[in-house]
Amino acid sequence: MNKFKENAFKSVTYIASLFTILFLFGIIASIFLEGLPLFNFVKIKDFIFNTAWHPTHDPPDFGILSLIIGSLYVTLGALIIALPLGLGSAIYISEIASPRGREILKPIIELLAGIPSVVYGLFGMTFLSPMMIKVFGIPTGLNVFSASIILGIMVVPIISSLSEDALSTVPKNLREASFALGANKWETIIKVVVPASKSGILSSVMLGFGRAVGETMVILMVAGGAAQIPSNIFQPVRPMPATIAAEMGETVIGSPHFHALFGIAIVLFLITFLSILITEFFINRKKSQ
Amino acid sequence: MNIRKIKAFIGVNVLRLFIAITFIFLLVFLYVIFAKGGKMISWEFLTQSPRRFMTEGGIYPAIVGTFWLTILSIGFALPLGVLTAIFLTSYAKPAWLVRIVRVAINTLAGVPSIIYGLFGLTVFVQLFKFDVSILSGTLTLGVLAMPMIINASEEAIKSVPRDFREASLALGATERQTILRVILPTALPNILTGTIISIGRVAGETAPILFTAATFYTRLRPTSVFDEVMVLPDHIYALMTEGSHAAKQMPIAYGTAVVLLALVLFVSGVAIIIRYKIRKKRKW
């Protein structure tokens, strides 16, 4: 009887774990099954390398290069903003703040990670964008620059909290050794602590990249929505997630346009999956050290 | 002052500047939202349905919708997540299965929320024929919450000292008895606070329910899990992008944002404080 209960309970935990695999499989299967039929109409090469995205024209154009580039621009911009702010906060919290300061700052950063993206989007649309127009005298404030700023701020908590974890696992004796050799705090941070937690910091950046490239609401509301390759950062773009979110509601299920949106999801998934693999690589490298 | 001291001085203050920029931006952000939306908040706003094509009235149905979607999706994901965490921490065999499960969890954690929306659309809405409904939205959000709950639970279980497990086994307890009577009760407060903190994200998610549960406008309160619902995040988006009275809709969007933000920050804030108290109090 006891043996039976033991095995029953154990089996339940195994079955629950299998659900994670099932869900992932379901996600992959659903986007591939709905996305691949597109390639009956469009060649993969044209889909990825063509810049014209006119899904409702007759005949339609399903080239997503400008959407991919739009995503990469906005994501890169977000990382350029988030990296110094996030890493800077992490180093400050881990190395410079007093224990009391750390106890306050850490939970605040954690709290910020929970701010809904749609609220950031609202802020970007109604406050940041008009401000951009006024300050820079540009025709639209919904552009790469605005989207990068908002997205960057969203990614700060991710980079900050994960980098902080990495920094705080650097053993104390490493720091003490550096101090004992006459280095000051700044030199110890730059020459000992940060290099020692390089893997953790890199994986936090990759996670931030994954979050930024897949974030939907902010870019849907702030990036402007024009399917073009921008010539400067003040032009609007239409990143991949925004395209899916904006157009899925207006398309006929089963139409080429519908499949094309799932095709975009496949590309988006592969990009994020690649970023996850790179993250894993950094984490494993850290473990093996 | 020598050059090393100057470098150190500049470096430390640049870090201060970075953290200051982050906080100033966030203060401005919070100020703008609360200043513009705060004045919308009234008893009527919280308890009435929208009127005249979203240009008047309150957001009560969206509050109810968000409440149910969040609660039900946690109810779905928490048991699965905790059991998976038990598998990963206590049984963890065979090694290849653990590896696959870990890859699955990490990948699920990184999948963009819009893809969760597409998954929910094809699987729950179309394949299972649940339609655009609370049920479809709950399941979609539940899957999205799984990796967060697993990570929170695993961390909580790992923080239970090994001593407790050994003591229990040495008294002749089985693995199951040890988990259910010692490890889980000890880890539970941390599992729950960790889950609640991450659940803020679930309550604020917009994209996954865009095609699975949300409707722009309904005056009816949901009566079953097969009804579609209004939810706070999608309501904000809808107010800003649909309808024809932008000037009248924007203040309502701000009001809704205040409610959503206050809810999320309040609930996770309380969880963070409780967790802090637990950590201070515990003696092992």
Add this chain to the structure above:
Amino acid sequence: MVNNVHINTEKLNLWFGDNHVLKDVNIPVYDKKVTALIGPSGCGKSTLLRCFNRMNDLIPETKITGNVNLYKQNIYEPKTDVTSVRTKVGMVFQKPNPFPKSIYKNAAYGLNIHGINKSKINEIVEKSLRDACLWDEVKDRLHESAFSLSGGQQQRLCIARALANEPEIILLDEPTSALDPQSTAKIEELCLDLKHQVTILIVTHNIAQAGRISDYTAFMYLGELVEFGETKKMFTVPKDKRTEAYLSGVFG
């Protein structure tokens, strides 16, 4: 006086990965006696102790050959029910490790697990706490957290918790190394009282402690059992040079 062997090992070898930790250990533990395991750090004495209730099973990549016989029954046989072995062979750890539960629930843990009925539990909990010389100190606060007790009291609670299972043997793994001298003295006294009910096997770092409380002593060195015998004899005329050196404090 006839001494019955209660539990013994036969050609016991143990590896953690490639590390050969126990080498051909043959040791008898006599019924209702106190046996002390002594030796320098890393000699394998704690590992040996954990073989008697199969706690080493919990450490991954452990390989064991040879037998551990509890009344002639090898507990390493595949069909053995490990939980029943651990119920018969209780254990107290180096660091007091009460559960984050009330004093009462700690003492009753083993009984609850084995599905003993409520009225009986009350009775046994009281008896175990009395046997562990803790009853008078805690009888008015049974439902307070076990962490409200001092370190020495916590360790005695752990002993009571083990006793509540009514074990035949108790394994003590350096039970006083985390305690102050007064608490140590109490636990030593307790061992001398308890040996009338149970067989005691104690690992200790403290040679004087082994001398005070044990009837038999086993000296281990580098994974081997160097010498086993009556404590009095071994302490006065050790047979092996290494034992003599250890007892006289040349190394440790």
